[in-house]
Amino acid sequence: MTPSLLSMRWRDILFAHYPVAPDRVRSRLPDRVSVDTYEGQAWLGVVSLTMDDVRPRFAPFGLTFPQVNLRTYVTVDGDPGVYFLSMDADERLAVTAGRRTLGIPYYRAEASVRRDGTDVRFESERIQAGEPDARFRATYGPNGSLEPVEPGSFEAFAIDRYRFYLPGRSALYTGVVDHEPWRLRTAAATVDENTLFAAADIGRPAVEPHLHVAPPRAVTLGNVGRRPIRASPINEPVRV
Secondary structure (H helix, E strand, O other): OOOOOEEEEEEEEEEEEEEEOHHHHHOOOOOOEEEOOEOOEEEEEEEEEEEEEEEEOOOOOOEEEEEEEEEEEEEEOOEEEEEEEEEEEOOHHHHHHHHHHHOOOEEEEEEEEEEEOOEEEEEEEEOOOOOOOOEEEEEEEEOOOOEEOOOOOHHHHHOOOOEEEEEEOOEEEEEEEEOOOOEEEEEEEEEEEEOHHHHOOOOOOOOOOEEEEEOOEEEEEEEEEEEEOOOOOOOOOOOO
16 A cells, blocks of 8 residues: 555444435446445445544644545445545535545534543534535444454445545545454444435435444545546635
């Protein structure tokens, strides 16, 4: 792997995964991007977390902020990965840079994280001007033992992925995250509000999600590149 561009720590992590018919996801993907399925279903993942000490290589300090992602699972030219439909973060600098420079689906939000023992209260409300409202409010915590990810399992399909794809301005941006192998707990969650699906123009799944939480982990990001596509990018106005 080439030298990392970013380092960070992920904590307060929730994975909430919903099965949906592949056609519901396929219509939201650009050319060259194919739906990946598990047991015949496409999957939508809501992932909330705290992005802790996010810093470029050699930077003396980093940024810490809550973020919630809506993602699905795809292959591009045979390479499996995570495809982000939206990312909502309480960090103006990161969001503005991503939207203006690359045109990726990154949105400014007001968000907070509170901890009570092993439980996490996560709240996010999108405040990006000109974009659909999107809110996610949930309380979650573990209800199972810490286990490694088993090959061939659903957790291996949906969580144990290291390549990601982001649609942007005339290109699909890709990179690889690196960290210690996942160890997960099944979780219980009370989701008070979730309008991320509606904001992404995907109907809310009718079934309850598969829920997992994970301990904090150090993460690096590298191998960043771009692949030309035809897509509808975010066109963020440049203010002068």
